Amino acid sequence: MSVHDQSVEQSAIRKITWRLVPFLGLMFFINFLDRTAISFAGPNGMTADLGLSAAQFGFAAGIFFVGYILLEIPSNLALHKYGARRWLARIMVSWGIVSLLFTFVQDSTQLYWLRFLLGIAEAGFFPGAILFLSLFVPSRHRAKVLAVFYVAQPLTTVVGAPLASMFIEMHGLFGLEGWRVMFLGVSVPAILIGIVTFFYLPDRPRDAKWLTPAEQEWLDRELAAEHEAKSAAAPGAGHGRMTGQALKDGRVWTLSLIYFGFIYGLYALGFFLPTIISGFETDFGTKFTVMQKGLITAIPYLPAAVALILWSRDASRRGVKPWHIGIPALLGAISIPLALGAGSPASTIAVITITACSIFSALPNFWSFPARFLTGSGAAAGIALINTMGNVAGFAAPYITGAVRDGTGSFGAPMYVVGAFMLLSAILSFLVLPRLKEPGRPAIR
Numbered sequence: 001m002s003v004h005d006q007s008v009e010q011s012a013i014r015k016i017t018w019r020l021v022p023f024l025g026l027m028f029f030i031n032f033l034d035r036t037a038i039s040f041a042g043p044n045g046m047t048a049d050l051g052l053s054a055a056q057f058g059f060a061a062g063i064f065f066v067g068y069i070l071l072e073i074p075s076n077l078a079l080h081k082y083g084a085r086r087w088l089a090r091i092m093v094s095w096g097i098v099s100l101l102f103t104f105v106q107d108s109t110q111l112y113w114l115r116f117l118l119g120i121a122e123a124g125f126f127p128g129a130i131l132f133l134s135l136f137v138p139s140r141h142r143a144k145v146l147a148v149f150y151v152a153q154p155l156t157t158v159v160g161a162p163l164a165s166m167f168i169e170m171h172g173l174f175g176l177e178g179w180r181v182m183f184l185g186v187s188v189p190a191i192l193i194g195i196v197t198f199f200y201l202p203d204r205p206r207d208a209k210w211l212t213p214a215e216q217e218w219l220d221r222e223l224a225a226e227h228e229a230k231s232a233a234a235p236g237a238g239h240g241r242m243t244g245q246a247l248k249d250g251r252v253w254t255l256s257l258i259y260f261g262f263i264y265g266l267y268a269l270g271f272f273l274p275t276i277i278s279g280f281e282t283d284f285g286t287k288f289t290v291m292q293k294g295l296i297t298a299i300p301y302l303p304a305a306v307a308l309i310l311w312s313r314d315a316s317r318r319g320v321k322p323w324h325i326g327i328p329a330l331l332g333a334i335s336i337p338l339a340l341g342a343g344s345p346a347s348t349i350a351v352i353t354i355t356a357c358s359i360f361s362a363l364p365n366f367w368s369f370p371a372r373f374l375t376g377s378g379a380a381a382g383i384a385l386i387n388t389m390g391n392v393a394g395f396a397a398p399y400i401t402g403a404v405r406d407g408t409g410s411f412g413a414p415m416y417v418v419g420a421f422m423l424l425s426a427i428l429s430f431l432v433l434p435r436l437k438e439p440g441r442p443a444i445r
Helices: 005-020 019-045 045-051 054-082 084-104 109-120 125-134 137-151 154-166 178-202 212-231 243-248 248-280 282-286 289-296 301-318 325-339 345-368 377-409 413-436
Strands: none
Touching: 005 019, 005 137, 005 212, 019 045, 019 054, 019 084, 019 109, 019 125, 019 137, 019 154, 019 178, 019 377, 045 301, 054 109, 054 125, 054 248, 054 377, 084 109, 084 125, 084 178, 109 243, 125 377, 137 301, 137 345, 154 178, 154 282, 154 289, 154 301, 154 345, 212 325, 212 413, 243 377, 248 289, 248 325, 248 345, 248 377, 282 345, 301 325, 301 345, 325 345, 325 413, 345 413, 377 413
């Protein structure tokens, strides 16, 4: 590569990193905050006001993913057809409007329906964002760029938990209970940013006016070369591959199972961590204010954000290896039983921090694997299927956690289930991921 091409490459990637990734990260921040707002509302008045059991709360948290799953693949194919600018804007405005309606929910039935509709409204956002980045970023830069994007997820809790607590403490504003004020406060940004998205995001490098013609040409050339390499490595898996073939590919389903284990752990902790912290009062005799609970909830996620960046930096430097996924999965599986034996709030949060670091270290690196053999409409369908399986875990994790907790009276048994699924992810990562070849090498069948 000539010095000129290197300069163009560095300049193009730097511009994409600064102009697109932070904005997509902001969208992801709002997305994750809106879907997990129920976790802050539950132990801070909503569960009592609506008369919910732990199983009912878990079902309400999880039914979101049923709606999400139903429209996940169609939504991602629509994004591929109509362009990210229009479709991601539509998704954000839709979920913002539905999220706003939570302010006025009156009973468990209304809560279930709104969570289901919120899933339908949000369907396709995350895989759409991943697909969008793959249309702008060549594979050798993708792990690093995805890490910058993905750091928004743990930071959602670092910033979002105190923010949600602040809204909850505004009890009485507009005559609303604190948890209703919280839903109002977190929904409006989705509508506003959704409108901005329509005008801000380009659909492809050629539409990005902030890229020079040389940078646009370099990106088009690099991405076209990758497309050709993947098509040559797996005939029919590129643009000409039928969507149905992508959905039948064993590699896609294996990646789906690996992702299932990580997302099961992510949402089991995400939806019930505030409830676990509220339970410290009974278990250890502690007393915390609403804001203190919010700050404690945020503790595991700040180290997780740092771990995500450092682990992804190593993956980018070495090239993403299977052990970049398998080691965090194994560490997460081991840490779950340790949390059950913790004898104080501090030690419990410390072990949960290890679990959070494990999950978030693996996720951005995991998403570099589908792009090694999927492209075009096959990528849209395959990535959506993988994320759909993750969302099956998103439904199962809170519901099973709540139901088992109701049955046993503790979080012990459901946390062992979390550990088992993460162990499955670790085993599959070490056994199967080494067989996924880079573009240009023989693809497995």
